[in-house]
Amino acid sequence: MATLYWNLDEPEKRYMLSGNEAAARGALEGGVRLVTSYPGSPSVQVLECLAAVAPQRGLYAEWSINEKVALEVAAAGSFAGLRALSVMKADGLNVAMDFLTTLPLSGIGAGLVIIVSDDPGAHSSVKEEDSRYLAPPAHIPLMEPATPEETKDMVAWAFVFSEQVGLPVMVRLVTRICHARATLTLGAIHPPEGVPRLPQEMRFVTAGSRHENTHQSLDKALEGFEGSPFNLYTGPAEPELTVFTSGVSYLYAQEAVERLGVGERVGIFKVGTIWPLPEKVVLDNLKRSEKVLFLEEIEPFLEDQVKILAAQHWNDLGRLRFLGKRSGDVPWVMKARGMGELDPDIATQALAKALTMDFQKGQEGLREKAEKLPKIELPLRLPILCAGCPHRASYWAIKTALALDGRDGFVLGDIGCYTLGALPSGYQTLSTVHCMGSGAGLASGFGKLGEAGFQQPTVAVIGDSTFYHAGIPPLINARVTGSQYLLIVLDNDTTAMTGHQPHPGTGILATGEAAFPVPMVELIKSLDIPVTIQDPYEVNETTETILHLLRKGGLQVLILRQACALKAMREQPRPPVYVDQDRCLGDACGCSRLCTRVFSCPANIWDEKAGKARIDEVLCTGCGVCASLCPEEAIVIQREGEEHAITP
């Protein structure tokens, strides 16, 4: 078995850990006893790391049905005296927000830490969201680490701090922390102590009158933040410019100073405790220089907080120039205006501009040499559904059935691997994409428009994990209101998007132990909604089923059940598929390269030399769907025991 570095009892040893592993390590060093999460990138691995060592370390770890329940389960631990952690991505924080805003009022027991991961640049999300803005309305202290090592130390300290101030504490991570790896030094793991108990005299009741207590706690948090070593100034005593920075941007700021060789002129103030903003230490650093440059990800949160503080103290501060995203001195990323990921080049450009120095990104590179060569266009590589993905077959069938139905039907989606149904890989099938479960919710609305004269058939797709997370209430809503639509559950028996975590239907717990598998079919049937189950790999039969259900109308559920191809291949490889090039007619066929050009599976490639279709045997997962689509039956599934010579 691979070494679990985050679990080693080797204090003072140096190892490479990812930000997520470091967060898990920090929780162990901070004495965590209970941890909950719902899988969301970029912070999926935090719970996985802790679940892997749960029995050994005397802690309870669970994948919860959604983030609100996750936070409630964690809070129960805290109330009963156990240090507890809940981990979620920014989108998940929105789900948990309702409960979170009550916690500072009800008060907590043992330390309660919430790790929220933001995704600047939206690398594995449908949107960016700067969750730092949600700390003030929730009335909870907020911190942000700059490196994996600081993540470890900050998470460990957050449990202690949470207990001291009596509030949940939020640690905000970003993708370039979570998915980065760096050398760090391990500390000692805190052994489990204490037996959980909810004393009769303890009351955790939310009431408006308790706002005063909350604000007293926040005052205490502010005091604690003022002296925190996580806030750090480095540089000359009287710099020409001070960079105010937080999170991974701190490292970009350091590199920018180094690249421009301006260490004598520029100071860096790293803010680790962000809200409530440590006013005294911020004011001290504002007095260092007239020019202040803000480097942070995503929105100008720190920039705004500091400006508000400066406005209150304008009389003592004198003239100041604030340079940041707000002023246009720090550019948004090239991807889109308003997207706020930083990198070392953006940081260096912004610093150079603030110091009126020349800097061109890539100046040490090959750009000049490359520009002298004749231009060649490089095909883009958009994210696609994997080879053999059952969703591809499902979208093929849905799209075909809607075309055959001919009533201008449409498909509503949400977030998961199947969001790729909005891109060419999924035939641009989806008309809407929003958040977890939103396709089913929107369908519940569209399905009621018939009374106003709406005639288009409505289809919603939802993943199996998403169905449990956010799909059940909109389905019940539709059942009660009489909304008419076809809900298609794309059931691949896992949470595929985030790397195959279990969900309530899989019958497996986070620790790998067996659990009660929630029966999806019986659950839906108990609502008296008709359910059909079909294997999407039987793509022609699936098309017919969908067409039949569309024509029948009413509220229907179709479960398209087939295991995620990546998982299936790992567990039980299928016999390969190959092209019989004697049967393939090439471009003379008239199918217009149906397999490679239209079906769009990356394993269906074109053999330029032969002018015929071919299967990439490294990528193919043997699903056989292309075999049932080929008009010449030239794609063949290899039978057991049969050896096929693969064209080199």
Place this chain on the structure above:
Amino acid sequence: MPLLHDPFNVIIAGVGGQGNILASDLVSRTFCEDGYFVSVGETYGATQRGGSVMSHVRLSRRHLYGPLIPEGEAHIIIGFEPLEVLRMLQDYGHALVRVVMNDRPLYPLEALQKKVKYPSPEHLISRIETLAAELKIVKATDLAKKAGNPQAQNVVMVGAFAGLNWVPLEKERFLTTLGETFSGERLELNKMAFDLGFGVASGKRGHPLR
């Protein structure tokens, strides 16, 4: 001994599903053991599904750098796919960049759909040769098949990188990292993949960069 460049920057370029992360993990942990400050940036999540993927590995003897390499400052590119190598090379390659790559193409959907032509292999290779200070091609997928699994091309490429000695480090250190990562049959397969890569690369040893 100081590095020729500090920070020293390595990019591993490939396509989602090719095992970038395992490769950067092997490389970075091995250098960590040798006392370097190592920082790695990965792109995965939605982009892992057949999209372009790169890992940034940054070594320093002085302090920890951020997880992203600035444009024009990659000193080595370990490439799993030639189109991705060229894409990364143009933006990230340092004027003296060295490239070791698997030249087996993986066709993007755009190319299969005939929207944009995938450049010919000869054209791709000659362009990379012109831009890079040094190019070493490794038939990594074929070697991985020989080791027992074509997916192990990532470990073949790590072996080739080690064999080239561009950043000198004892082979034994890499083997220790492999041993901490795999066990049983998988360890044997990956050791063989590493050795095959190491063998073809060390046949023509380059000049160390420090």
